[in-house]
Amino acid sequence: MIIQGRDQRIDFFRGLALIFIFWDHIPHNPLAELTVRNFGFSDAAEIFVFLAGYAAVLAYGKIGQRDGFLLAGIKILRRAWVLYVVHIFLLAVLMGIVFFANNHVETRDLVQEMGLQYFLSNPQQALTDELLLRFKPNLMDPLPLYILLLLGLPLVLPLLLRKTAYVVGASLLLYLGAPYWNLAAQEGGVWFFNPMAWQFLFVLGGAASVQAQRNIGSGQRARWRQPLFIGAALYIVLTGVLALSWKWPQLHDAWMPLWLxxxxxxxxxxxxxxxxxxxxxxxxxxVAKIVPHTDWLNRGLARHTCRMGRYSLEVFCLGVILAPLADMLNALGGDTFAMKLFSALLGVGIMAILATWLDWYKRLGKQAPTASSR
Incomplete structure (x- = not known):
């Protein structure tokens, strides 16, 4: 099997997940009512982790088959190291922003909201926990999870490409034992995203990538299973109704059976x-069945969303920084609806500008003539 090019829908939905994560992390943000978490049991975190697995296996699997899995493993570990350094730097920037914002906001305690009081009460231990990925304030949980998942990828990548079912089966067993096994976090806690559980979704994303490339390589399209589609659609509708009922607890309690x-x-x-x-x-x-892979992804807002998905690390980090700033802006503006709407849209606009600049800079680098070609 030869790994082919990527499905542009992956970039689109990664970008959409980044927007949802940003909106969900701004307290009392009206646009957060439109994110996927309000219409079912899962949220943008599942989208992000699944597509991270899909993209990682697609990228590093291609390198492994072309240049060898040793080189692919080295590149994966180097990427994990970059993410680790980014995590340390981003946490320092986040704390600086939150402490600054807290000095200018009188209506609420942003340090408490962001989970940074542990650093104030025990700074030396907090710094040690930061280096060990155990100190994770609000907004910071996805990055340590992704680092750990990448560290494990070189161990399973060759087998995942050749014997996908075996890796998925082993990952499933680890997932089933996840409720009894988690990693330690600060103050005697555990990781909010249990890596033993979330690795299964990451592996499923990688397996989906492998299966998609096999279909492309064989010239076949993924088979349409109408009963499976109908069952999946019904489950989405039922869970969506249930999730919406949470907004009206009395209505939910009235029709929800006690045993269920x-x-x-x-x-x-x-x-x-x-x-x-x-x-x-x-x-x-x-979504994979009903959303077409056509030119709509190259136009308008979809194009900008795809760009954000292509530079997911940079855009995610910017979103982490912008969320407390948006919260500060809302507080200084009196927490009005108009201000909350403005800050949420402004943040997404800045994230899109960053992705556009990164895309332009990357293309500029490819177009610049080298000294040897002159």
Whole structure:
């Protein structure tokens, strides 16, 4: 099997996930009511991790088959190291911004909201925990998870490309044991995103990438399974209705059977509850079937969203920095609806500008003549 080019829809939905993550992390943001978490059991985190696995296997699998898996593993580890350095730097910048903003906002405690009080009460231990990826304030959880998932990728990449089912099966066993095993975090806590659980979604993304390339390489299209599509669509509708009912607790309690609620709740995000996982997989399957891969991705807002997805690390980091600034702007503006709407749209606009600049800079580098070619 030879790994081909990427599906541009991957970039689009990664960019969309970044927008949703940014909006969800601004307190009381009205546009957060439009994100995927309001219409089902899963949210943008599942989209981000699944597509991260898809893109990583697509990129490094191609390198492994072309140049050898040793070189691919070295490149993966180098990428993980870059992410680790970015994590340390980003956390320092985030703390500086939050402490600055907290001095200018009198209506609420931004340090408390961002989970940075641990640093103030125990700075030496917090710095040690930061280096060990155990100190993760709000907004910072996805990056350490991605670092850990990348560190494990060289161990499974060759087998994932050749014997995909075996890797998925082993990953499933690890996922099933996740509720009993998590990594330590600050103050005796555990990771909000349990890597033992979320690795399964990352591996499923990689497996989907492998399967998609096999279909391309064989000249076949993915088979349409109408019963599976109908079942997935029904599950999306039912969970969407249930999620919407949470906004009216009395209505929810009136029609939700007690026995079902006892088995359904709590829907753990930390351990990627099976109903969350199933909701995302159903959503991904339906979207893959109904969203066309055509020129619409090269026009208008979709084009900018694709750019954001192509530079997901840079855009994600910028979103982490912009979220507390948007919260500060909202507080200084009296927390009016207009101000909240303005800050949310302004942040996305700045993220899109960064992606556009990075894309332009990359193309400029490719077009610049080298000294040897002159």
């Amino acid at each position: 609620g006892e088995h359904l709740y709590p829907i753990s995000k930390t351990n990627l509850s099976p109903v969350r996982l199933l909701h995302f997989l159903a959503l991904a399957y339906v």
